[in-house]
Every structure is written in structure tokens, then in C-alpha cells.
Amino acid sequence: MKNSNLSIKTIVAIGIGAAVFIILGRFGSIPSGVPNTNIETSYAFLALMAVLYGPVAGLLIGLIGHTLKDSIFYGSPWFSWVIASAVVGLVIGLVAKKINVQNGEFGRKEMISFNLVQILANAIAWFVIAPVLDILIYSEPVNKVFVQGAVAGVSNIVTVAVLGTILLKMYAKTRTKQGSLTKDM
Template identity: 60%
Template sequence: MKNSSISIRNIVAIGIGSAVFLVLGRFASIPSGIPNTNFELSYAFLALISMIYGPLSGFLIGFIGHTLKDMLFYGSPWFSWILASASIGLIIGLSSRFVKLKDFNKSSIIKFNIAQIISNLIAWLVIAPVLDIFIYSEPTNKVFIQGAIASLLNIITVGIVGTGLLSLYAKSIVKKGSLSKES
């Protein structure tokens, strides 16, 4: 499988990541007061996994995890929001090329947060509301209010929890030359 574009490691990450996204989306979310719009720890987790495993894994985890969550807990998938979640994984995964986890310093934190802010704004202020209008004929003012609240809540959650998770992950990476042979 040398020529495969996706490794076994990534496939396992997608499976486990989708399951964790599903569980966090269901049991680790706090209602905001706006219908179907919550503080979601699943997006901080999605950011972490997207940074580690890249854009394809991030996209698929967002897509599969959100689809499963909708199907299991709401009865049917809501594809506008599913695609928004997938786009967050994709965009943050793409930013992993510019954010170095081995040296997760102030510069890396700033780059990561710029990427997550951009991804959340695109997902919740463009993709989700526009597709809600075209696919589901939802009222314009409703979907843009939901999108604005979702983007704000996810920016805060990913900014705090996602940055913390990445910082912890970066500290766990063994630095080159840090191991020495005992005499």
C-alpha cells in the first residue's frame, strides 16, 4: 500500500475520531439558547485531530461524525451543517502545513487560531446558512443568526480548549536529540 493516498493510521484515526466526535457532540455540548446551536467540545477535538492527521482525515471525521450524530440523535442528517463541520476539519487540516506542532509557540498558536477563526466563519456564516436556504428553504434571518452564534461559540471553544489540547499534544512529542544513551 505504498502508493495509497491514505494510510492505515489515518483510516483508524478517521474511525475513532468520528466516534469521539459523535459522543462529544451528543454528551459534551451546552445549549446556547438559540435552537440547535450549542457550545460543542467536538470542534476542539476535530481541530486537534485535523492538525495531527491532516485535511482529508479532518474533513472525513467532521463529515462522518456529524452525520452519525444527526442520524442517531435527530433521526436524519442535516447536510448543510454536516458539510460545515467537514469544512472546518478540512481548513484546519490544511493549516497544519503552516503550524508546527513540534514547536507550538506563540507564533504557532496565533497561526492556528487565525485558521480556526477563518474555518468557523466560512463554515457557519457561509456554508451552513447558504445551504440551509437552498436545500431546506429555511428563513434567511434564522439561519444567519444561528450561523453567527455557532461561529462565535466554536471560535471561543476551539480557541480555548483546542489550543490547550494542541499545547498538551505538542509537549508530548519527543524532541529530536532529547533522548540520550545511558552509559
């Protein structure tokens, strides 16, 4: 059997992650007051999964989760935002190795690194990719899509900064720090 790039563990994480993304997108979102734009807790979970399982898992959880959420609850996916969600997962996942939560490390340095990256990921996705693709794919009005993108971006940045940081801190506490165990003599 050839060595696969995706382990069974990662494939299962993608499936579970996409399912949780859908559930949070339905029951863990708060209307923002801007049409078709919500404050989403699903992006904090996406960030956690991207850090734990890497860029491919982050990309696929965002892509599959958002596509299915839109299809189930709205009838069809809104691909400009689906792509933006995938980009958020990908970019956050790219720094997973620098954030060492698997070894019980999530201190000040890791929190700052995580939040700088998630701010960058959300800014790229929601201030640029989603509105530009809305215009190119759906011929949406420019002023409308940039307002929606700004609201989505800012709310996702804040949600991930608060909930994502808490989730990663809690996860790190469940892990044993490398070199912290000693053998009794």
C-alpha cells in the first residue's frame, strides 16, 4: 500500500469537521443586521481543526462544510463564500506547525502567532476574495459585497480571536508537555 498524504485520522477529522461546521453554521450563528451575513462560531472551530490537522484538512473542512451548509439550508452553495471559507482553513492550517498545541504549548507567543495568522486569513478571505468573487461570479453590486465582506471579516476575526483562542488553550491543556514526564527511580 502506498503512503497516502492524508491519514485515516485526517480524513475522519475532515468528515467530522465538516459536519460540525454545518451544525455550527445553522445553530451557532447570530444575525449581524447586514443581509445574508451572520456572526459565525463555525470559523473558531474551523481554526481549531486547521491548527490540529493542517492546511489540507482546513481547506477541505471549510470547502465541504460551507458547501453542504449552504446546500442544506439555502438550497444551493454560494461559491464565492465557500471559496473564502476554504482559504481561511488553508491559511490557518499552513502555520499549524508553528503553533505546537499537540505538545501542550499554547502560551503568549503561540496565541499571538495564531491570531496574527487568523487575522490575515480572514482579511484575505472576506475583505478581498469573497467580495471580488461575488462581483465576478454573481455580478453583485460592488458596495453591497464589500460591506458584507467587511462585516463577515471583522466578525470572524473577533469570533476566532475569542473562541478560537479559548478552544486552542483548552486543547493544549489536555496534552502532555514534551519533557514534562520523568521516570521515578
